[in-house]
Amino acid sequence: MRVVSVVLIIILSALGSLHAQTWLQLDSLGQALIKQQKFKAADSVLQIALMKVEAQHGKDTSYAKVAFNLGYALYLAEQYSKAEQFFIESKNIAEKKLGKNSQAYVKCCNDLGSVYRHQGFYDEAEQLYLEAKDIGEEIFGKNHKDYIASCNHLCILYRERGFYDKAETIGIELKAICEQTWGKRHHNYAVSCHNLADLYQIKGVYDRAELLYIEAKYIMEEVMGKKHGTYSKICNNLAALYNLNGFYEKGELLYLESKMLKEELYGKKSKSYAIACNNLASVYERQGLNDKTAALMEEAHEIFGYALGTEHIDYARSCDNLARAYASNKLYIKAEPLYLKALTILGSILGKKHIEYAAICCALAQLYYMQDLYAKAEPLFLEAISIQEAELGEKNPNTFHTYKLLADLYDAQGMHEMAQPLFKKVVQNLIEQIEIYFPIYSEQEKLIYWKSVYHFFNSYSTFSQYYSLQNPTIMADIYNQTLFTKGIIFSSTQKIKNTILNSGDTVLVNQFNDWKKQRESYTKLYQLPLEEQKKLGL
Numbered sequence: 001m002r003v004v005s006v007v008l009i010i011i012l013s014a015l016g017s018l019h020a021q022t023w024l025q026l027d028s029l030g031q032a033l034i035k036q037q038k039f040k041a042a043d044s045v046l047q048i049a050l051m052k053v054e055a056q057h058g059k060d061t062s063y064a065k066v067a068f069n070l071g072y073a074l075y076l077a078e079q080y081s082k083a084e085q086f087f088i089e090s091k092n093i094a095e096k097k098l099g100k101n102s103q104a105y106v107k108c109c110n111d112l113g114s115v116y117r118h119q120g121f122y123d124e125a126e127q128l129y130l131e132a133k134d135i136g137e138e139i140f141g142k143n144h145k146d147y148i149a150s151c152n153h154l155c156i157l158y159r160e161r162g163f164y165d166k167a168e169t170i171g172i173e174l175k176a177i178c179e180q181t182w183g184k185r186h187h188n189y190a191v192s193c194h195n196l197a198d199l200y201q202i203k204g205v206y207d208r209a210e211l212l213y214i215e216a217k218y219i220m221e222e223v224m225g226k227k228h229g230t231y232s233k234i235c236n237n238l239a240a241l242y243n244l245n246g247f248y249e250k251g252e253l254l255y256l257e258s259k260m261l262k263e264e265l266y267g268k269k270s271k272s273y274a275i276a277c278n279n280l281a282s283v284y285e286r287q288g289l290n291d292k293t294a295a296l297m298e299e300a301h302e303i304f305g306y307a308l309g310t311e312h313i314d315y316a317r318s319c320d321n322l323a324r325a326y327a328s329n330k331l332y333i334k335a336e337p338l339y340l341k342a343l344t345i346l347g348s349i350l351g352k353k354h355i356e357y358a359a360i361c362c363a364l365a366q367l368y369y370m371q372d373l374y375a376k377a378e379p380l381f382l383e384a385i386s387i388q389e390a391e392l393g394e395k396n397p398n399t400f401h402t403y404k405l406l407a408d409l410y411d412a413q414g415m416h417e418m419a420q421p422l423f424k425k426v427v428q429n430l431i432e433q434i435e436i437y438f439p440i441y442s443e444q445e446k447l448i449y450w451k452s453v454y455h456f457f458n459s460y461s462t463f464s465q466y467y468s469l470q471n472p473t474i475m476a477d478i479y480n481q482t483l484f485t486k487g488i489i490f491s492s493t494q495k496i497k498n499t500i501l502n503s504g505d506t507v508l509v510n511q512f513n514d515w516k517k518q519r520e521s522y523t524k525l526y527q528l529p530l531e532e533q534k535k536l537g538l
Helices: 005-016 023-035 039-057 063-076 080-097 103-120 122-139 145-161 164-183 187-203 204-224 227-246 249-268 271-285 291-309 312-326 332-349 355-370 374-390 397-412 414-442 443-467 474-501 507-526 530-535
Strands: none
Touching: 005 397, 023 039, 023 063, 039 063, 039 312, 063 080, 063 103, 080 103, 080 332, 103 122, 103 145, 122 145, 145 187, 164 187, 187 204, 187 227, 204 227, 227 249, 249 271, 271 291, 271 312, 291 312, 312 332, 312 355, 355 374, 355 397, 374 397, 374 414, 397 414, 414 443, 414 474, 443 474
């Protein structure tokens, strides 16, 4: 059991025995414990408060208030099924006694919706969020915290379900409202930045995602401190971004910080800690550290099964992660049933047109490919590509990564005429991305990113050397690719600079110089200690 804080000991000493206190005193103490993130202690205190208030008043609005606080403590402790019953009870009382246009009813809808979302009941969650949003806008206005909370929840829900346009529209609106209502140095503004960054990371818009994550991270550190669940989530997701782009050292440090925070806040048997284990494992996986990867993923898989059950969406994700670790160690017999289990769960919960379902199709196809089971692999790759093109577009990194895998499959079977256009499409998409992102990368960041994508270019070059005997025209592609990799990559910033400086447009030149200075100073300023940032008025 977690050690009780000195503050709590002082409070308990002042109040005496818990059972000697009134329900109001106990409810206040429970809320104080929630703010300290002492969820187990809050649960115990609020259970007593609930019994006392029911004995004194019956199941009236006072009872509903305590029941809501108890549900909230259990929700934060990730005990969703227990939290659900108290939120439902509180919601029903609020509707009966206060009406649907009350703030209490709106808050119950929002938090009960979040309980359902975390359990994978997305339709139920959406219905509650939309109801809360509509009531909040009509009764309280768009600047009210409960309307903002509803928007925030909907943004996350739509992102998780793959409705990215809906999520982005709400996310942009939410960020503007939070800035207008509270300013940029506020927890709610940081959360809005974080959620929008998550969306841009999924869409492959990495430059926007990174800036938003960094902004959210430093605001949260200042206003809430490092030992806060949201700060830990931001660290975790920024690490994922760095991991995707090959910045493994940055990613590992942030994942380690997040994992330690999750253990301290929630314990080693929690969903959050299990997710942290999986995420740290992903860094080791990309570096080929298979033993470390498998150990962390096995630990996470066991926790998910214990905490959530074996039909939960996060259990499915855990099956995928552990299967991937086994595949890396050539334990194919262990990996296949885990992938099949993940496909069954995700297909049932998210549907067979969701990008997560596509990712498992792709992973299972790779498993078959590694065993030379090409007939099993091809339809899975094609199914994954069909979903990714429809949901993400063919220029998304996830999509062109699957193009590359399918091209390798055709190449291995000697089907070169089918492999070549896929290889070419991959390289063309990468060149476009490099031309977009390299101007804002430092030279060191360019080098790290280039190392993470070099194998795509090398694969096409190797393929073209022998395929050119059948199709000599392919050598023109390789010539252009060689020119690009030797020249354009490391001169992209200079190319843009020269174009602007030679344009004769004084306003544009001044804007470019200002932009460059801001870009160079942005990261340095945000690396300063928080006290120094305050002195500078940041």
